[in-house]
Amino acid sequence: MAGPLFDTLKGSNLAERPVWLMRQAGRYLPEYRELRAEKGGFLALVYDSEAAAEITMQPLRRFGFDGAILFSDILIVPYAMGQDLEFLAGEGPKLSPRLADHALKALEGVPERLSPIYRTVELVKAQLAPEQTMLGFAGAPWTVATYMVNGEGSRDQHDTRAMAYSDPAAFGAIIDAISDVTIEYLIGQIEAGAEAVQIFDSWAGSLSPHEFERWVIAPTAKIVSAVRAKCPGTPIIGFPKGAGEKLVAYARETRVDAVGVDETVDIAWAARELPENMPLQGNLDPLLLLAGGEALKIRAKFILDACAHRPHVFNLGHGIGQHTPIAHVEALLEVVRGWRRPE
Numbered sequence: 001m002a003g004p005l006f007d008t009l010k011g012s013n014l015a016e017r018p019v020w021l022m023r024q025a026g027r028y029l030p031e032y033r034e035l036r037a038e039k040g041g042f043l044a045l046v047y048d049s050e051a052a053a054e055i056t057m058q059p060l061r062r063f064g065f066d067g068a069i070l071f072s073d074i075l076i077v078p079y080a081m082g083q084d085l086e087f088l089a090g091e092g093p094k095l096s097p098r099l100a101d102h103a104l105k106a107l108e109g110v111p112e113r114l115s116p117i118y119r120t121v122e123l124v125k126a127q128l129a130p131e132q133t134m135l136g137f138a139g140a141p142w143t144v145a146t147y148m149v150n151g152e153g154s155r156d157q158h159d160t161r162a163m164a165y166s167d168p169a170a171f172g173a174i175i176d177a178i179s180d181v182t183i184e185y186l187i188g189q190i191e192a193g194a195e196a197v198q199i200f201d202s203w204a205g206s207l208s209p210h211e212f213e214r215w216v217i218a219p220t221a222k223i224v225s226a227v228r229a230k231c232p233g234t235p236i237i238g239f240p241k242g243a244g245e246k247l248v249a250y251a252r253e254t255r256v257d258a259v260g261v262d263e264t265v266d267i268a269w270a271a272r273e274l275p276e277n278m279p280l281q282g283n284l285d286p287l288l289l290l291a292g293g294e295a296l297k298i299r300a301k302f303i304l305d306a307c308a309h310r311p312h313v314f315n316l317g318h319g320i321g322q323h324t325p326i327a328h329v330e331a332l333l334e335v336v337r338g339w340r341r342p343e
Helices: 002-010 028-041 042-046 047-063 078-082 111-125 140-151 157-166 168-192 210-231 242-256 267-273 286-291 294-306 327-337
Strands: 068-069 084-088 092-096 134-137 196-201 238-240 258-261 281-285 312-316
Touching: 002 134, 002 196, 002 312, 028 042, 028 047, 042 047, 042 084, 047 068, 047 111, 047 327, 078 084, 078 111, 078 168, 078 210, 084 168, 084 267, 084 286, 092 140, 092 312, 111 134, 134 168, 134 238, 140 157, 140 168, 140 196, 140 210, 157 210, 157 286, 168 210, 168 267, 196 210, 210 238, 210 242, 238 242, 242 258, 242 267, 258 267, 267 294, 281 294, 286 294, 286 327, 294 312
Parallel strands: 068 134, 134 196, 196 238, 238 258, 258 281, 281 312
Antiparallel strands: 084 092
């Protein structure tokens, strides 16, 4: 097990920076759109392991990224916990029954819904070059809970935040249940061939510091500890989007191996303030990649330079947008591949 991405996540400050992009497998690629038109809806693609593996491999064939990120969705966990899941065109994912209206005990788990995802990991791992790293992932308990409680995405996570304040015992039970399934899910991915995993907390930024400690840091620390006990040596990336200055406590207390930094954070501040020698990942604004031009190249070089003194995985601050031109990704990779750490 080797390669620049894996080595960086294990703490090596390489002269050249590994790169992968969140949502690198998906709608901005014409080959993905062609396959989706042939196969059908998003969930059908996720559960067709051969198709999902093909989609996972598409950006590596086109761009030669250092990591393959599993093509799946963070809502597979609530689906395995017994909520119904559908993706509606123009509306996004819908989960039912909403836990704002129904008790957690109303759900009956369907653990076999995780098995096709493990098969996808196996299929992708078998196709990767030795120097490429297979990345698995799961949603963090807080972010997954926001969908389970509300039944869909929301602008400010109002219903979930209100439930966390008004009935912390019931909400804590939801968080605990998600955490337990997530531990099983990540371990399953690693046993199937994932060499590193990322925990996505896309809505972490909506919480106050106290609630952040309770609903982001504590459950993430539980997951990290359990996964590390079962799969020692597997790097775990934590990505609490919107955490801002709370990144410092997150990095220290969750004990993740690497921290993803979103585009709203000053990368120079993160490189200065986060634990010494902890690998960072990020943090180009996806909208700057969409816009392209000289500003894209300047900013990419700034990010690389700011992290020169510590391990760094070049990535976006969140997922690549569906209208991003292929030429802009190629221009970005030219900058990243041409950069060398100063001696």
